[in-house]
Amino acid sequence: METLQAIPLNHYILLSVLLFSIGVMGVLLRRNAIIIFMCIELMLNAVNLLMVAFSAHHGDGKGQVFVFFIMAVAAAEVAVGLSILIMMHRNTNTTDIGFLNKLKF
Amino acid sequence: MVVFSKNPIHSVLYLVLTFFAIAGHYLLLNAQFLAVVHIVVYAGAIMVLFLYVLMLLNLNVDAEPVKKNWVKYAGVLSGGLLMLTLVATFHKAETMPMIQNKPEIGLTANLGKILFGEFALPFEISSVLLLSAMVGAIMLSKKEVKK
Numbered sequence: 001m002e003t004l005q006a007i008p009l010n011h012y013i014l015l016s017v018l019l020f021s022i023g024v025m026g027v028l029l030r031r032n033a034i035i036i037f038m039c040i041e042l043m044l045n046a047v048n049l050l051m052v053a054f055s056a057h058h059g060d061g062k063g064q065v066f067v068f069f070i071m072a073v074a075a076a077e078v079a080v081g082l083s084i085l086i087m088m089h090r091n092t093n094t095t096d097i098g099f100l101n102k103l104k105f
Numbered sequence: 106m107v108v109f110s111k112n113p114i115h116s117v118l119y120l121v122l123t124f125f126a127i128a129g130h131y132l133l134l135n136a137q138f139l140a141v142v143h144i145v146v147y148a149g150a151i152m153v154l155f156l157y158v159l160m161l162l163n164l165n166v167d168a169e170p171v172k173k174n175w176v177k178y179a180g181v182l183s184g185g186l187l188m189l190t191l192v193a194t195f196h197k198a199e200t201m202p203m204i205q206n207k208p209e210i211g212l213t214a215n216l217g218k219i220l221f222g223e224f225a226l227p228f229e230i231s232s233v234l235l236l237s238a239m240v241g242a243i244m245l246s247k248k249e250v251k252k
Contacts, residue, residue, distance in 0.1 A: 010195065015130075017191040019123075025184030029177060034113055034159060038120050041151065045127055048143075056134040061219045064139055068220070071146050072231045076238030078151050082158050083246035089162050090248075 012053035019046035033085055037078065044074050117155050124148050138213040 019042055026039030048067045055063025124147045131140035220228060 012130075013195045014192065017188060017195065021184055021188035021191070024187055025180060028180035028184055032113060034155065034162075035116055038116060038155065041147070042120070042123065045124065045147075049127055049130060052131055052134050052136050052139060056136065061215055062223075064136055064216055065220050065224050067139055068142065068216075069224075069227060069231055071142065072235060075146060075151060076235050078154060079238050079242040080245070082154055083242040086158065086161065086246045 009053060009057055012050065016046040016050040016053075019043070019049070033088070034082075037081055037085070041074065041078070044070065113159050114156070117152060117159065120155075121148050121152050124152070138216050 023039040023041075023043035023046065026042065027036050030036060030039070048070055051063045051067050051070075055061065055067075124143065128140045128143045128148075131137075131143060
């Protein structure tokens, strides 16, 4: 276990920066709303990973409880977002976000 | 892989792979409870929801319109610049070795003590949030009543 715990904290910071940037790039690049949702999930997970890393570093369990709450909020967000997406697909027959530039159908 | 695959189903599968990798990182950080919850919630529930919506909507591979080239370049450029800035910011941070002075903090019993002792009210509020999200999702995706 000693070899596993010798990973410095900076590597976790770099990994979550990488994940977050991939998520931002995906939101900027893609037009499909489902993939944009997935990239938002990716960004949330980058933050979660960083929070667990700092929580383990400080020996404080509150960070992990907070990650638990973030997971609950993410689940709620995905449920509502996907239902909005289904309604949008039913009304406009596409999932392209470029069609939604008028805020009404 | 999540971003650049044309087929959205492949994208979902790569995202599942990423989530399992993150769960492995949680295990390495001695957060066993969070690793299990992460696998159950993300890889189990959310990804199944995504796949279900993809199959319900029956999206084709070429359903996505081709973007203009300069938009793609601008997206890659701004994402890369963000990554470069953040990496350069944290690159010079002093390297601290991970000292886990309390490795038992991520176990279910200790997390439960914190969750139901100090954070009992936010826990109840999040349950109300999940309930309202469930009702809202059903209301939104229900077909409109014919008048």
